Amino acid sequence: MQHQPRIPTLDLSTAGRAEAVRTFGEGLEHFGFVIVTNHGVSPDLLAGAYDVSRRTFAFPDGTKRKYETPENGRNTGYASFGVEHAKDDPRADLKEFWHVRKHVPGSELLFPSEVPDFGPVCLSLFDALDGVAARLLGLLDGYLGMDAGHFAGMVKDGTTLMRLLYYPEIAGSPDAMRAAPYEDINFVTLLAAATAAGFEVLTRDGEWIAVDNPPDAIIVNSGDMLKANTAVRIPSTTHRVVNGDGKPRYSIPFFVHPRPEVRLTEDLTAEQYLRQRLIEIGILKG
Numbered sequence: 001m002q003h004q005p006r007i008p009t010l011d012l013s014t015a016g017r018a019e020a021v022r023t024f025g026e027g028l029e030h031f032g033f034v035i036v037t038n039h040g041v042s043p044d045l046l047a048g049a050y051d052v053s054r055r056t057f058a059f060p061d062g063t064k065r066k067y068e069t070p071e072n073g074r075n076t077g078y079a080s081f082g083v084e085h086a087k088d089d090p091r092a093d094l095k096e097f098w099h100v101r102k103h104v105p106g107s108e109l110l111f112p113s114e115v116p117d118f119g120p121v122c123l124s125l126f127d128a129l130d131g132v133a134a135r136l137l138g139l140l141d142g143y144l145g146m147d148a149g150h151f152a153g154m155v156k157d158g159t160t161l162m163r164l165l166y167y168p169e170i171a172g173s174p175d176a177m178r179a180a181p182y183e184d185i186n187f188v189t190l191l192a193a194a195t196a197a198g199f200e201v202l203t204r205d206g207e208w209i210a211v212d213n214p215p216d217a218i219i220v221n222s223g224d225m226l227k228a229n230t231a232v233r234i235p236s237t238t239h240r241v242v243n244g245d246g247k248p249r250y251s252i253p254f255f256v257h258p259r260p261e262v263r264l265t266e267d268l269t270a271e272q273y274l275r276q277r278l279i280e281i282g283i284l285k286g
Helices: 015-030 041-055 060-069 117-145 150-155 224-227 270-280
Strands: 009-011 033-037 077-079 096-101 162-166 177-183 188-192 199-202 206-212 216-222 237-240 250-253 251-258 263-265
Touching: 009 263, 015 033, 015 117, 015 177, 015 216, 041 117, 041 162, 041 250, 060 077, 060 177, 096 117, 117 188, 117 216, 117 251, 177 270, 206 250, 216 251, 224 263
Parallel strands: 009 033
Antiparallel strands: 033 216, 077 096, 096 162, 162 250, 162 251, 177 237, 188 216, 188 251, 199 206, 199 237
């Protein structure tokens, strides 16, 4: 039997600064993701977000599509089932989702009027996760030898988004793909515990392993923008969602993005990179 790699875990309540910097930085560089515990996000707040998510996705397609804006890449609001696919894989992902942002240049925030508490609940969770992200980016500053606040400055007032995801019940093989293998576009992603299994990560050794984090933990992984900005020092993390038991699955990833004008490399801004990737995965028309 092949030995499953040990997932790095960072306890923010007990780790000293040096230990936290090392655990988080080495986890992203060598393993691709870190499980963070005692992060300070209220379980009640997360439960509230899952509650509004369930109520929202239960509406008929016609109700939800009132809040879909394909003309601007679905910056905020609803995205229909099957719209998104992995880069270089034309098969549609078996999911629908809702984007929540705080900063949407040229767009308004779209919340379902049919769920009055959607906005307050989701924006509260957004702020809580944003605070955790700032703390973790500070650890990455230390690991990479950057000035304090380096990465936090790049993402301040950026296009960070929270995605409420829904994978409907689907019969079939446990190994069937609900979301084909992909890498996140952004700097880092914070993923609170989902309501069902299925999340798998490709380790640096090429092994797919299931990562079903405890209810009180957050999975953090690195994305393509961070890979570009660190000259591949911190690679992006390939992951997927398999069918598992086929039951409905809700998930809430928090994608940390820099401001559009931030240069990832000398010749590439975050806005340029994001637009190209959104076209490649079907969210935005070219």
